Amino acid sequence: MITLRYIQENPGEVIEKLAKKQFDAREIVGSIVELTEAKNQTQVQADKARAEMNALSRDIGQLMRTGKKQEAEEARQRTAELKEQIRELEQQFAGLEVSIRELQVLLPNLPHVTVPYGKTPEENEVIRSGGVKPLLGAGTLPHWDLAARYRLIDFELGVKLTGAGFPVYRGKGAQLQRALINFFLDQARRNGYEEIQPPLMVNEASGFGTGQLPDKEGQMYHVTADNFYMIPTAEVPVTNIYRDVxxxxxxxxxxxxxxxxxFRREAGSYGKDVRGLNRLHQFDKVEIVQITHPDHSYGVLEEMVNYVESLVQKLELPYRIIRLCGGDMGFTSALTYDFEVWSAAQEKWLEVSSVSNFESFQANRLKLRYRGEAGKKPELAHTLNGSALALPRIVAALLENNQTPDGIKIPEALIPWCGFDRIP
RNA sequence: GGAGAGAUGGCAGAGUGGUCGAUUGCGGCGGUCUUGAAAACCGUUGUCCCUUUGCGGGGACCGGGGGUUCGAAUCCCUCUCUCUCCGCCA
Structure with a gap:
């Protein structure tokens, strides 16, 4: 959420920057500025009336104590009108606040100056790429066939137990999952990240803090009996650790x-995009989160991108890093880099990570602040996060790219975590 | 699931209608003393909003919401959460 003060002081800039996100903010910003002006005027009046009321009440108390009943009674009669006035002003004020808030939450985060113009994913900017696309011979299989042949993942069994999009991993498939999770966590720890094991369900306040609620409610599984939400990413519980901090x-x-x-409902997705591991309702992911001083967040973003790059390099996957254009960016992000790996049998790029700087957009909702110097006012911190990494598409690419007549080769770096170097 | 207790400032813990934003202790910060440190002593110590060029001024907040009252941390209603005991249980 962009702070009211910022909108109030830089309405033109907000409109201009949001245009890059293909968002016409003119009407909303205009209304916000107008309503805020009215709200402030109302507050001045209400505060004044309350000040008067407070003084009067103190006087009455004083008069009562000194036994001047008569004068106290006179003063009391004067409060009735004031009281009514305060009630009205407070109602007005509350109404204005609600209206402003409703508009304020509609505004996406402002894009960073380096965000490219563009409306669609085609206009994203490839920053750099690495790795070598493997040359596979005839008889190359997509990962869902490989998963069946080597008995790694059972999609149909998942349908029986739960439904589509809830695969069952077994044997070496299950071991590979565990190895990847440990590999990613251990790498993160070596890079200074403290490991967190968060709850997998969160309450409403947490959903709001990171921006899933109220509008993206349909994305999450809702446990109605207790009003909890299954997390769509560890970002939600981990970032909310710092809510009101x-x-x-x-x-x-x-x-x-x-x-x-x-857990993601992914309502409305079907077709070949959802085949195999490409899009699931339940999947595993290691997430990295950083909270920084506003002056350092873009340096940290680069650091995080470099870190994620090191992971795909260690896994020897062909990859490219993409800077999202304004039209393709998420609502809350100021700058996002996506990572895609090449899936050799499907012959397409699969998104495996998204690394974003949210600047103070989330922090404002979360009331996440830092104190620069003792005695000075706290200011909003910057939050960043990224997948490091999401497992299913990594597994898809690993299986497809590393298939050989003798089985599936495990990348060198992963062998210590796997305990095997080949899936025969 | 049954029964009970509670929610106050970074923490602990007072306060049951009138200068209470809140006694006190601990912690934190500053100072005196000391070669330095500890101890002791003194001072200071929340968040948010509005207003003002500035100094400053005003308002709100004692879990959330509503009510009673001239006046609520204190009384009433309601919701949420936490804790204790019993039952069940990985």
């Missing part, structure tokens, strides 16, 4: 990582 400047940057299962 004031950090000391010395605590920054906070670096957390977490493995979690992630």
């Amino acid at each position: 004031i950090l000391e400047a010395g605590d920054l940057p906070v670096k957390n990582c977490a493995y979690s299962a992630c």
Whole structure:
């Protein structure tokens, strides 16, 4: 959420920057500015009336104590009108606040200056790429066939137990999952991230804090009996650790990582995009989260991108890093880099990570602040996060790219975590 | 699931209608003393909003919401959460 003060002081800039996100903010910003002006005027009046009322009440107390009943009674009669006036002003004020808030939450985050113009994914900017696409011979199989042949993942069994999109991993398939999770967590720890094991369900307040609620409600599984939500990413519980928190400047940057299962309803997706591991309702992911001083968040974003790059390099997967254009960016992000790996049999790029700087957009909702110097006012911190990494598409690419007549080769770096070097 | 207790400032813990944003202790910060440190002593110590060029001024907040009252941390209603005991249980 963009702060009211910022909108109020820079309405033109907000409109201009949001145009890059293909968002016409003119009407909303205009209304916000107008309503805020009215709200402030109302507050001045209400505060004045309350000040008067407070003084009067104190006087009455004083008069009562000194036994001047008569005068106290006179003063009391004067309060009736004031009281009514305060009631009205407070109602007005509350109404204006609600209206402003409703508009305020409609505004996406402002894009960073380096965000490219563009409307569709085609206009995203490839920053760099690495690795070598494997040359596979005839008889190349997509990962869902490989998963069946080597008895790694059973999609139909998942349908029996739960439904489509809930695969069952077994044997070496299950071991590979566990190895990847441990590999990612261990790498993160070596890079200074503290490991967190978060709850997999969160309450409404947490859903709001990171921006899933109220509007993206349909994305999450809702446990209605207790009004909990299954997390769509560990970002939600991990970032919400810092909801309503004031950090000391010395605590920054906070670096957390977490493995979690992630649950997404993905309502309305079908077709070949959802085949195999390409899109699931439950999947595993290791997430990295950082909370930084506003002056350092873009340096940290680069650091996080470099870190994720090191992971796909260790896994020897052909990859490319993409800077999302304004039209393709998420609602809450100021700058996002996506990572895609090449899936050799499907012959397409699969998104496996998204690394974003949210600047103070999430922090404002979360009331996440830091204190620069003792005695100074706390200010909003910056939050960043990224997948490091999401497992299913990594597994898809690993299986497809590394298939040989003798089985599936495990990348060198992963063998210590796997305990085997080949799936025969 | 049954029964009970509670929610106050970073923490602990007072406060049951009138200068209470809140006694006190601990912690934190500053100072005196000391070669330095500890101890002791003194001072200071929340968040948010509005207003003002500035100094400053005003308002809100004692789990959330509503009510009674001239006046609520204190009384009433309601919701949420936490804890304890019993039952069940990985």
